[in-house]
Structure formats: C-alpha cells, structure tokens
Amino acid sequence: xxxxxxxxxxxxxxxxxxxxxxxxxxxxxxxxxxxxxxxxxxxxxxxxxxxxxxxxxxxxxxxxxxxxxxxxxxxxxxxxxxxxxxxxxxxxxxxxxxxxxxxxxxxxxxxxxxxxxxxxxxxxxxxxxxxxxxxxxxxxxxxxxxxxxxxxxxxxxxxxxxxxxxxxxxxxxxxxxxxxxxxxxxxxxxxxxxxxxxxxxxxxxxxxxxxxxxxxxxxxxxxxxxxxxxxxxxxxxxxxxxxxxxxxxxxxxxxxxxxxxxxx
Amino acid sequence: xxxxxxxxxxxxxxxxxxxxxxxxxxxxxxxxxxxxxxxxxxxxxxxxxxxxxxxxxxxxxxxxxxxxxxxxxxxxxxxxxxxxxxxxxxxxxxxxxxxxxxxxxxxxxxxxxxxxxxxxxxxxxxxxxxxxxxxxxxxxxxxxxxxxxxxxxxxxxxxxxxxxxxxxxxxxxxxxxxxxxxxxxxxxxxxxxxxxxxxxxxxxxxxxxxxxxxxxxxxxxxxxxxxxxxxxxxxxxxxxxxxxxxxxxxxxxxxxxxxxxxxxx
Numbered sequence: 001x002x003x004x005x006x007x008x009x010x011x012x013x014x015x016x017x018x019x020x021x022x023x024x025x026x027x028x029x030x031x032x033x034x035x036x037x038x039x040x041x042x043x044x045x046x047x048x049x050x051x052x053x054x055x056x057x058x059x060x061x062x063x064x065x066x067x068x069x070x071x072x073x074x075x076x077x078x079x080x081x082x083x084x085x086x087x088x089x090x091x092x093x094x095x096x097x098x099x100x101x102x103x104x105x106x107x108x109x110x111x112x113x114x115x116x117x118x119x120x121x122x123x124x125x126x127x128x129x130x131x132x133x134x135x136x137x138x139x140x141x142x143x144x145x146x147x148x149x150x151x152x153x154x155x156x157x158x159x160x161x162x163x164x165x166x167x168x169x170x171x172x173x174x175x176x177x178x179x180x181x182x183x184x185x186x187x188x189x190x191x192x193x194x195x196x197x198x199x200x201x202x203x204x205x206x207x208x209x210x211x212x213x214x215x216x217x218x219x220x221x222x223x224x225x226x227x228x229x230x231x232x233x234x235x236x237x238x239x240x241x242x243x244x245x246x247x248x249x250x251x252x253x254x255x256x257x258x259x260x261x262x263x264x
Numbered sequence: 265x266x267x268x269x270x271x272x273x274x275x276x277x278x279x280x281x282x283x284x285x286x287x288x289x290x291x292x293x294x295x296x297x298x299x300x301x302x303x304x305x306x307x308x309x310x311x312x313x314x315x316x317x318x319x320x321x322x323x324x325x326x327x328x329x330x331x332x333x334x335x336x337x338x339x340x341x342x343x344x345x346x347x348x349x350x351x352x353x354x355x356x357x358x359x360x361x362x363x364x365x366x367x368x369x370x371x372x373x374x375x376x377x378x379x380x381x382x383x384x385x386x387x388x389x390x391x392x393x394x395x396x397x398x399x400x401x402x403x404x405x406x407x408x409x410x411x412x413x414x415x416x417x418x419x420x421x422x423x424x425x426x427x428x429x430x431x432x433x434x435x436x437x438x439x440x441x442x443x444x445x446x447x448x449x450x451x452x453x454x455x456x457x458x459x460x461x462x463x464x465x466x467x468x469x470x471x472x473x474x475x476x477x478x479x480x481x482x483x484x485x486x487x488x489x490x491x492x493x494x495x496x497x498x499x500x501x502x503x504x505x506x507x508x509x510x511x512x513x514x515x516x517x518x519x520x521x522x523x524x525x526x527x528x529x
Contacts, residue, residue, distance in 0.1 A: 046393060107512070108373065108512075109512055110405075110508075110510050110512065126391045126393060126398065128311065128391055133391065133400075135398075135400075135407065139405075140375075140404075140405045140406065140407055141405065142400065142405055144505070144506075146505070156507070159508050160508055160510060161508065240409070240411070241407070241409065242421065243424050243425055243426060245375055245425060247372075247373075247374055247375065
C-alpha cells in the first residue's frame with residue numbers, strides 16, 4: 001500500500017507541471033466571474049495534503065522527513081541531555097531499529113505534535129464553523145484547532161497532541177497549542193520538549209495547491225529561545241486517507257526502507 | 265480527563281448560529297469566487313458530538329449495549345461458534361479477569377476496529393463535507409470515513425481494521441456500506457466473530473435535533489447463518505468536544521473496567 005504514495009508523489013510532480021485539478025462544481029451567483037483553475041478561498045484549508053519536497057538521495061539533505069529545520073535548535077543543558085539520551089533510527093547517525101528507544105518504534109506510542117507532520121504520510125483538513133481539524137493518516141492522529149473563540153482548557157491533564165485554539169489574522173490561521181505531556185519526541189531524531197512546550201503555527205494557503213505552516217517552538221526548559229521552520233504541503237485532490245496503524249508494521253525496518261528510499 | 269462541565273462552550277454554539285459571518289473577516293479580498301457549497305443541507309446535517317447515554321443499571325445482563333449490539337445471541341455458523349468459544353472476554357455474563365483475557369484491545373492495544381468502536385462508551389464527532397461523512401470516535405482516535413461522492417469500493421486496498429465505507433442518502437437516511445475488513449478484530453467487546461467477508465450496512469438518521477439513530481445490518485456468510493440487525497441511539501451533546509483516549513494511557517486496565525461498568529450516579 002505504501003508504494004501508492006511513491007507512485008502518487010511522482011504523478012503529483014508530473015501533474016503540477018501541467019494544469020492543476022479543476023475545482024469541483026460550486027453554487028454560482030448569476031453575475032459571478034467564471035472560476036479559473038487557480039481561484040481559491042484563502043479561508044478554505046480543506047483537502048488532502050502532503051509535504052511537498054523532493055526526496056533526495058542523501059539523508060542529510062532530507063531533514064524534513066525527521067525534523068523541522070536543518071540547523072540544530074538552540075537547546076538548554078537540560079534539553080541537550082535529553083537529546084543525547086535518545087537513540088533515533090533517523091538522521092545522520094541512526095541507530096538500527098533493534099536498538100532505538102524511539103517510543104513509536106519501541107511501543108507504538110501515539111505520535112505527538114508537531115512530530116505528526118514529519119511522518120511521510122498525508123493529512124486531511126476538515127473544517128466546521130468552530131474548528132479546523134487535521135486528520136493524519138499516520139496512526140489516526142488528530143490535531144483539532146478550535147476557532148470558536150474559546151480559551152485553552154486548563155482542566156485537561158497533559159495531552160499527547162496538546163490543546164489547540166486558533167484565530168484568523170487575515171488569510172493566516174494562527175494556532176496556539178499548549179498542555180503537552182512529556183512522553184513524545186519533538187521530532188523523529190529525538191529533539192526534546194518538556195510539558196512547557198508551546199507551539200504556534202501560522203497556517204496559510206499560499207495558492208490553490210499549496211499550504212504553508214510556519215511552526216514556532218517555544219519551550220524555555222528545552223530551548224534557550226523560540227525557533228521556527230516552515231513546512232510546505234501540496235494538495236492531492238484525488239487522494240483519500242488510508243489506514244496506517246503502527247500495529248500493521250510487522251517489521252519497522254520495512255517502514256524505514258520505504259520512507260527514505262528515493263522516489264523512482 | 266473527561267471533564268465536560270466547560271461553560272465557555274456557549275461560544276461554540278453561537279458560532280454555529282453565526283456560520284455565514286465566519287468567513288467575513290478576510291482583510292484581503294480574493295477575486296470574486298462563488299459561495300462554497302455548504303457541507304450539508306439541514307435535512308442531511310448529522311454533525312455534532314454524539315454519545316449513547318443508555319442508563320447503566322446494575323445487572324450486567326441488562327447492560328448488553330456496552331459490550332454487544334443486540335440482546336441474545338446472533339445466529340452463528342459452526343465456524344463462528346468456534347471463534348466465539350475461543351474468545352476470553354472481560355465482558356458479559358461470564359467475564360474473564362483482565363489478566364486472562366485474549367481480547368486484542370486489552371491484550372495489546374490493538375485498534376478496536378469497526379463496528380466494535382461504537383460499543384465503547386465514549387462519544388464520537390461527526391464532521392461532513394460535500395463528499396464525505398466522517399465519524400471521529402474518541403476511543404483510540406478511530407476514524408470511520410464514509411465517502412458520499414458516488415465512488416465505488418476501493419478493491420485495491422488490502423484488508424482494513426475499519427473497512428472501506430461508501431454511502432448515499434435515501435431521503436433523510438445515510439446508508440453506509442462497509443466491506444474489506446481484516447480478521448484481526450472482534451465484532452464486539454464480547455468476542456462475537458467475523459471473517460474478512462463481513463459486510464456492514466448502517467442506516468444513520470437524525471431522528472430529531474438531539475437524537476441520532478443507527479440501524480446496523482451484519483452480513484457474514486462465514487460467521488453467521490443469516491444477516492442480523494441491531495439498533496443504537498445517540499444523543500447530541502452540544503457542549504462536548506471529543507478528547508484524547510489512547511490505550512497507552514491506561515496504566516491498569518482494571519481502572520478502565522471499573523470505570524466503565526460502574527452505574528452512573
């Protein structure tokens with residue numbers, strides 16, 4: 001089933017060189033301008049999206065499948081100590097899967113946020129009047145951003161995916177997530193975070209086919225100052241989310257080989 | 265963790281009423297585009313957070329709805345009966361202790377699968393778009409995606425935990441058809457069986473503003489001698505949101521079991 005994504009990615013690259021997918025039929029007012037293929041509503045983030053980057057041969061060039069930025073983030077001594085204790089199966093000095101202490105590959109733990117963005121599977125955005133919901137294919141994770149004006153729910157215990165609220169500033173959805181547990185890695189290389197983690201996203205539909213999410217990591221226990229990176233997603237109008245349960249991965253080595261193999 | 269008494273949800277309810285104005289805040293106007301089609305007209309609006317709030321009386325036999333779909337036994341084939349006899353469930357009238365169960369959910373945090381997830385007493389949220397109706401279950405973050413855009417079943421997919429679901433409207437009823445299941449799940453929490461031939465039809469209907477009805481038909485010629493049906497009813501909880509519920513958080517399943525079978529005060 002994973003081969004579908006490599007084929008799909010290749011097709012998407014080919015398709016993006018030509019005319020983009022036509023928009024579905026919409027209710028038209030009699031005097032509205034005709035819809036051009038590129039027209040879009042900037043407040044409409046819905047669709048199936050996937051990180052849009054070439055898959056280069058060298059691991060060090062492909063940082064986006066395991067971390068937010070190419071540069072090392074500015075860790076505190078506490079953060080560095082946590083980082084050094086991790087044995088990741090990704091990055092430039094990977095451990096074999098048999099030796100990793102990555103909570104996902106060791107015990108199928110929930111992915112956490114923003115780590116969910118780096119697993120090379122699509123996400124689907126659904127919107128209601130009061131929420132923007134990101135549904136991740138990987139392990140069925142949910143990132144629910146409440147846009148109805150509520151404040152953070154301080155009654156909840158620490159969460160795997162945090163507690164997210166958001167508001168629109170013009171064409172940008174600003175999402176604010178707090179209240180994390182400390183059981184997840186920040187990314188797939190094992191960068192740390194504490195329960196003080198505060199993630200701010202600036203999410204913007206750059207054009208019909210592209211979504212940008214600028215992610216800011218703010219965690220004074222783990223990092224000496226806030227730092228950010230931007231992920232760009234490509235719209236895949238013909239894709240739907242499939243099932244991708246950790247329990248199905250009979251050998252994690254299969255995942256690793258499939259995810260870092262260069263697209264043909 | 266399941267605190268439902270949040271008074272700030274009034275904003276959520278009023279936001280639903282103010283739907284039309286929600287998109288009017290853009291400071292930059294895009295070129296004239298047609299109005300986006302609404303996700304559902306009022307007759308087909310199933311959206312919201314729903315929960316099965318059957319009373320929870322003391323006697324286990326009267327509480328079949330927290331572990332199986334219908335009172336009595338479904339009509340099993342001999343293959344089906346053999347599967348059922350091998351299941352060591354922690355529910356029902358002859359429960360095994362949790363440490364002795366071979367329930368894949370409690371043994372190893374396997375996904376509960378569909379339709380079993382309906383029986384776990386946690387809410388689900390329905391969100392809709394023009395092309396699908398999605399049930400987001402709180403329990404284990406399970407997703408039940410019903411495609412309503414006219415597509416056929418995707419026969420290229422391998423067997424799935426939650427099956428492959430397509431649906432269409434018959435008047436005010438969403439008829440959803442699900443096939444292509446793997447055989448790694450129990451049909452319910454008692455260990456009733458199913459094979460990869462399982463075929464589930466749901467007829468989902470909003471009875472009134474606050475009530476949702478789901479009528480199930482289960483068809484599986486390998487496990488059951490004939491199709492059989494069941495019905496569940498859910499109530500709308502406008503102030504609730506679905507929360508996290510991951511198997512990994514349950515430090516002792518004994519906590520879970522005693523939380524779930526305790527009668528509500």
